[in-house]
Amino acid sequence: MLYVKGLVKAYETADGQVRAVQGVDFEVKEGEFYALLGPSGCGKTTTLRCIAGLERPQGGEVRIGGAVVSEPERGIHVPPYARDIGMVFQSYAIWPHMDVFGNVAYPLRVRRDRPGRAEIEARVMEVLGLVGMAEMARRPATQLSGGQQQRVALARALVRRPSLLLLDEPLSNLDAKLREQMRHELKEMVHRIAITTLYVTHDQSEALAMADRIAVMAGGSVVQEGDPREVYSRPRSSFVASFLGVTNFLAAQVVDPSQDLVAIDRDAGPLRLPLPSGCTPGERVDVVVRPEDITVYSSAPSVAEPLLAGVVEHLVFQGGQTECHVRVAGEVVRIMVHPATQMIPGDRVWLSINPDRCAVLRRGGRSSGRTS
Amino acid sequence: MAIAIPAARERRLSVRAVIPGVVLGLAAAATIYFISVPLAMLLFTVFRGPSDLLPFEPGAHFTLSHVATIYADPILYQAIVPDTVIFTVGSVALGFLIAFVLAWLVERTDIPWREGLFTLILVPLLVPNLVLAIAWIMLLGQNSGWVNVLLRSLFGFSSPGPLNIFSMPGLIVAQALGLVPFVFLLLCAAIRSMDPSLEEASSVAGARPRTTFFSVTFPVLRPGILAPAVLGTIITLEQFEIPLLIGLPARINIFSTRVFWELNPTSGLPNYGRAAAVSLPFLLAALVLLLLYNRLIRRADRFVTITGRGFQPKRMALGRWRWVALSAVLGYVVISGALPAFVLVWGSLFGLGAPSFASLPNISFDGYARLLSDPKLYLALGNTIVVACLSALIVTVIGALLAWIVVRTKIVGRSVLDFISIMSVGIPSIIAALAVMILYLTLPVPIYGTIWILVVAYSYRLAVTTRICRAGLMQLHPELEDASYVAGGAWWTTLRRVVLPLLAPSLAGAWLLLFIVGVREFTLPMVLHSPDNIVLSVILWRLFSDGETIQASALATLVLLLVVGVTVAVRRLFLPRVRGF
Numbered sequence: 001m002l003y004v005k006g007l008v009k010a011y012e013t014a015d016g017q018v019r020a021v022q023g024v025d026f027e028v029k030e031g032e033f034y035a036l037l038g039p040s041g042c043g044k045t046t047t048l049r050c051i052a053g054l055e056r057p058q059g060g061e062v063r064i065g066g067a068v069v070s071e072p073e074r075g076i077h078v079p080p081y082a083r084d085i086g087m088v089f090q091s092y093a094i095w096p097h098m099d100v101f102g103n104v105a106y107p108l109r110v111r112r113d114r115p116g117r118a119e120i121e122a123r124v125m126e127v128l129g130l131v132g133m134a135e136m137a138r139r140p141a142t143q144l145s146g147g148q149q150q151r152v153a154l155a156r157a158l159v160r161r162p163s164l165l166l167l168d169e170p171l172s173n174l175d176a177k178l179r180e181q182m183r184h185e186l187k188e189m190v191h192r193i194a195i196t197t198l199y200v201t202h203d204q205s206e207a208l209a210m211a212d213r214i215a216v217m218a219g220g221s222v223v224q225e226g227d228p229r230e231v232y233s234r235p236r237s238s239f240v241a242s243f244l245g246v247t248n249f250l251a252a253q254v255v256d257p258s259q260d261l262v263a264i265d266r267d268a269g270p271l272r273l274p275l276p277s278g279c280t281p282g283e284r285v286d287v288v289v290r291p292e293d294i295t296v297y298s299s300a301p302s303v304a305e306p307l308l309a310g311v312v313e314h315l316v317f318q319g320g321q322t323e324c325h326v327r328v329a330g331e332v333v334r335i336m337v338h339p340a341t342q343m344i345p346g347d348r349v350w351l352s353i354n355p356d357r358c359a360v361l362r363r364g365g366r367s368s369g370r371t372s
Numbered sequence: 373m374a375i376a377i378p379a380a381r382e383r384r385l386s387v388r389a390v391i392p393g394v395v396l397g398l399a400a401a402a403t404i405y406f407i408s409v410p411l412a413m414l415l416f417t418v419f420r421g422p423s424d425l426l427p428f429e430p431g432a433h434f435t436l437s438h439v440a441t442i443y444a445d446p447i448l449y450q451a452i453v454p455d456t457v458i459f460t461v462g463s464v465a466l467g468f469l470i471a472f473v474l475a476w477l478v479e480r481t482d483i484p485w486r487e488g489l490f491t492l493i494l495v496p497l498l499v500p501n502l503v504l505a506i507a508w509i510m511l512l513g514q515n516s517g518w519v520n521v522l523l524r525s526l527f528g529f530s531s532p533g534p535l536n537i538f539s540m541p542g543l544i545v546a547q548a549l550g551l552v553p554f555v556f557l558l559l560c561a562a563i564r565s566m567d568p569s570l571e572e573a574s575s576v577a578g579a580r581p582r583t584t585f586f587s588v589t590f591p592v593l594r595p596g597i598l599a600p601a602v603l604g605t606i607i608t609l610e611q612f613e614i615p616l617l618i619g620l621p622a623r624i625n626i627f628s629t630r631v632f633w634e635l636n637p638t639s640g641l642p643n644y645g646r647a648a649a650v651s652l653p654f655l656l657a658a659l660v661l662l663l664l665y666n667r668l669i670r671r672a673d674r675f676v677t678i679t680g681r682g683f684q685p686k687r688m689a690l691g692r693w694r695w696v697a698l699s700a701v702l703g704y705v706v707i708s709g710a711l712p713a714f715v716l717v718w719g720s721l722f723g724l725g726a727p728s729f730a731s732l733p734n735i736s737f738d739g740y741a742r743l744l745s746d747p748k749l750y751l752a753l754g755n756t757i758v759v760a761c762l763s764a765l766i767v768t769v770i771g772a773l774l775a776w777i778v779v780r781t782k783i784v785g786r787s788v789l790d791f792i793s794i795m796s797v798g799i800p801s802i803i804a805a806l807a808v809m810i811l812y813l814t815l816p817v818p819i820y821g822t823i824w825i826l827v828v829a830y831s832y833r834l835a836v837t838t839r840i841c842r843a844g845l846m847q848l849h850p851e852l853e854d855a856s857y858v859a860g861g862a863w864w865t866t867l868r869r870v871v872l873p874l875l876a877p878s879l880a881g882a883w884l885l886l887f888i889v890g891v892r893e894f895t896l897p898m899v900l901h902s903p904d905n906i907v908l909s910v911i912l913w914r915l916f917s918d919g920e921t922i923q924a925s926a927l928a929t930l931v932l933l934l935v936v937g938v939t940v941a942v943r944r945l946f947l948p949r950v951r952g953f
Contacts, residue, residue, distance in 0.1 A: 054572050080575040093573035096675045097591040107577035110587070142674050156577065166576075 001196040002028040007060035009046050020046040022220035031194045035207040038217035044200045052087055053080035065163045086157030087166040092149040094141045100152050101137040107160045127155045165197045204244045216240050241288045248333050250287040254279045265329040269306045273355050286361045291336045293357035297350040307350040312343050392863045399773035406832045407796050410807030417648040417810050428814045438645035456626040460608045462544035467551035468601050475559035481688045483697050492705045497553040498935045500892035502909050503928040505617040507712030508546045512537035521726040538622040547614050549708045555604045562596030568685035596672035602665040606658050610800030612895040627654045628802040651803045662798035719925035739922035755823050756907040760890030763830035768883045771837025779845045797835040804832050805899035821902035829896045837882040844878025
């Protein structure tokens with residue numbers, strides 16, 4: 001449904017040229033919920049705005065529903081009002097001089113082939129019902145709360161039944177509780193009407209919870225793409241590993257590349273973990289493992305996997321879990337344990353790592369290419 | 373081991389605790405005094421007669437004769453009211469149109485050299501209207517005005533003419549050009565405050581640019597644009613200099629010149645009662661407009677959303693028209709600023725008569741010599757600076773304290789105080805002058821005829837400084853002050869070490885603005901003048917109306933230099949990179 005290839009967008013600023021988007025490629029299938037995830041300044045919003053037609057890219061191609069809407073090399077730039085899209089802005093952009101009905105009816109009223117009054121009324125009330133704002137249809141826009149404005153913005157984006165829905169960090173201005181609730185509602189609604197959705201956010205838990213597929217962006221390009229589980233458990237760079245969730249980076253040395261052996265702690269013996277190709281013996285690498293994938297034993301168990309011995313340094317009670325900092329081979333490893341744990345700082349513990357749940361990254365970023 | 377904690381200091385009702393209340397109380401009292409008392413006096417005067425006695429002099433009694441005389445006089449309805457309306461509506465319409473086009477070009481199109489244009493358009497703000505009026509007369513006077521001389525030589529028109537500044541159109545054009553910089557400044561602020569995503573949302577919703585403009589841009593901007601128009605009307609209503617210099621010779625009498633005439637009739641004594649009676653309807657009109665202005669501002673504030681995102685509104689691409697637009701704007705700048713300045717400088721050195729290279733060798737500093745050898749000039753210079761400095765200081769301090777009361781305290785009645793201070797915008801300066809005059813002729817305070825009456829009279833413009841200090845205070849998070857209190861600083865320490873330094877740019881800006889207004893002031897010193905309190909603007913008028921054009925031009929040039937010099941100095945010191953405040 002949405003096809004983006006080689007998108008390039010640069011700005012002229014007082015300090016010279018800023019290349020906000022440097023060659024972005026991705027595709028969103030029909031009905032898919034696709035997230036662009038990344039820190040501020042990574043180019044995700046600019047990419048979205050290029051797709052909407054609010055920015056003119058310098059290079060690349062954008063196709064919506066098979067039709068080319070932007071291709072600077074051939075001089076093609078379809079303006080926003082001619083693209084079949086709906087967009088929710090981060091500030092909602094609700095027009096203050098109209099009421100709720102006026103805001104939502106606007107996309108229908110400004111079309112050349114505007115439907116009749118009865119049909120406009122019906123479609124507006126239908127979509128307002130979808131977002132739960134049907135009773136407020138005549139409320140002036142200046143009297144809406146943040147959450148209500150957001151629903152109206154969504155209704156306005158959907159009323160034309162566009163083929164593509166664009167969302168620019170729509171939940172970032174809401175408080176935490178409301179944000180969680182809206183996350184759920186939004187995903188439900190989008191799936192129910194089966195609309196292709198592109199969602200921009202810097203909140204990784206939001207992207208993981210809502211998207212069918214995620215593209216992680218940094219420095220103006222996509223650094224990894226995949227479904228949430230894949231991106232989370234098989235990060236291909238230290239950036240992606242640390243951006244999503246909490247990660248431990250354990251310094252290790254390659255023992256034998258042909259047998260996939262690395263050693264984190266020389267005393268513990270080597271671990272068999274999938275190594276990226278081209279490793280040399282003795283090469284320094286990082287083992288990337290999530291806290292939830294480490295099992296901790298308070299006495300040395302007799303298990304087959306190699307164990308790492310360590311000392312508990314710190315415990316941080318977090319309500320639903322306790323984060324535990326364990327010093328292993330000179331590094332601090334973060335693990336999650338049940339809040340009712342009996343551990344105290346100073347305890348000797350043994351850590352066991354599930355080899356299926358780690359990745360090994362070469363110093364310099366690239367990692368094992370094994371997918372789940 | 374426990375550490376001994378010193379016993380908390382007891383709160384005693386010391387002098388230090390009472391100071392804030394006293395200071396704020398004084399500020400409130402001053403506000404009421406400077407604004408309400410003169411007005412009350414004015415109202416009183418309307419109904420006290422006979423006309424040659426002051427309202428409280430022995431022998432005065434209540435009467436409706438002034439009201440009867442003025443409102444039964446057909447002149448009021450045949451000439452004064454219509455002329456005032458035509459003048460006001462004409463100048464505001466023309467001035468607003470020019471200002472809007474300029475503001476739109478600078479803020480919403482890709483016209484080149486925007487920052488420079490912004491500053492250039494604002495420069496005439498510094499120029500006293502009196503100076504502008506003289507310059508226009510020198511340019512467009514029927515006989516020897518430069519433009520007429522040029523047109524005659526180019527097109528063969530016969531003298532006098534073809535253009536005559538001493539006419540209603542001339543009056544309107546002169547006043548409109550004087551209004552443009554201020555309205556331009558306000559319009560730029562309003563246009564800039566619009567959230568660009570409102571237009572983007574419209575575009576994404578399927579509206580073409582034209583539809584977006586009429587359905588979104590214009591309705592959202594409308595209150596923010598109408599407000600400056602209304603404010604411009606209030607200001608035009610009180611205009612005096614241009615109607616005096618250009619209107620009177622054209623026998624156009626608007627209300628401000630009429631009030632002046634009642635106070636300075638060609639024969640007979642000043643008629644306070646009638647002057648007051650004429651003022652009434654215009655005061656009411658100004659106050660009604662003020663209420664309208666307040667409503668519009670509140671509506672505009674509700675429409676403004678603050679996004680904080682870095683995306684600028686789409687600037688309209690002018691294409692081939694870029695350079696045409698730039699030339700037009702530069703043309704305006706030349707006509708409204710450079711040309712009048714040039715006319716004055718030239719006039720001061722070469723006298724009347726159109727400029728030509730042939731006359732260059734005749735340069736003469738005679739005008740300056742005679743001007744500078746007149747002791748009255750130095751008296752006037754001293755007076756002008758003292759009065760402008762002092763009144764600006766008074767009004768800035770009171771304004772700051774008022775702003776504090778309104779923004780930071782919960783004192784009952786502070787919105788009334790705020791309203792009184794806002795009201796001062798709606799008081800035409802001729803009425804303020806009249807009111808002050810009557811008040812101090814009546815009160816046994818011996819300041820009439822001294823510079824102190826000018827200081828008091830100038831000090832009624834509280835609205836401006838209060839607004840500026842309010843804006844400055846609102847940007848100052850209260851927690852900055854709380855942190856000081858917690859760290860042990862009492863009210864005065866906090867004020868001195870935290871609030872004032874942070875508020876300094878607003879205070880300096882307010883002071884500077886009022887200083888400029890004070891130097892430009894003409895109506896008040898004109899009505900209240902005496903040989904002792906003469907100021908530069910009154911001398912300028914005297915010279916001009918006595919026919920001493922060269923000296924008048926010389927003085928005008930010097931005034932320009934003074935105001936520009938002070939502005940540059942204060943901006944360097946206090947407002948390093950403020951964009952056109």
